[in-house]
Amino acid sequence: MSIPTLERETDLDAAQQPDTPWVTIVWNDPVNLQTYVSYVFRTYFGHPRAEAERLMLLVHNEGRAVVASGGREEMERHVEAMHDFGLWATLTRDGS
């Protein structure tokens, strides 16, 4: 696919802002119940049931899923909240 020049420039601008390009990743583990992981995504992130289910299955099948993106401090708060729930989560710079 081709990407219009304008969009590419916008993406570059976003990447240069220190506060934007971070993501929260939830990793699969053999312990947590699928219903629990969905419940956490629904109640903590406020996702509709279908989206929470989709993210849960992504974690289960792919081993990981990006569940949020934004500023670094916000992602650190999300990761800490996931650890409160007992989910295995990390944050990283988007694309790294």
Place this chain on the structure above:
Amino acid sequence: MGNADAGWLVRPFEIRGTVIVATLHEVESEMLCQLAGQLAELLGDRARTDRSDSPAGSAAALLAQLGIGGSASAPLDPALARLLPDAYRNDHTAASEHRQLTELGLVDRKIANAEAVVASLTNDPVELTDAIAQSWLRTLTDLRLTLAARLHIEDDGDEGTGDDAMLDVYDWLGYLQGTLLETIEHREVNGEL
């Protein structure tokens, strides 16, 4: 991920009016009480390490008094390491800094949840308000993560090695959590939240 498939017939939770009530047998209640107590002890040991790692009078010690201190490195015990994972996967420095700022708070909240479960079990009936139900969900998770580490359950499909009784307890805790979630959702769907 795990599944809560099991052959138990008696449902451990019911809805009375708008309140969720745990209807555990006495022996089950004692078991959960003991496990949650042990979890609080395990985490309490870590909290003491966190606090004693900070030199007296240092900024870290002051932060620890405010409940926002923490050790610089992940716990060696695999169960504690899973309960308190690194926030950064491939950046040791960032993981260490984040842990020093947040671990003690995380540990204290986990202990508070476990203690809330223990306290709730002394009531008759054992009523689970929304806040107590959250403590139950999180403590049941932390207990299963701890037992899974002891049973070497590391990948999807691992059945666990070691003590059969511990495996039974692990499955039972999963059943408790699964049915508690079903009960919570049933109550939501019926507009009782």
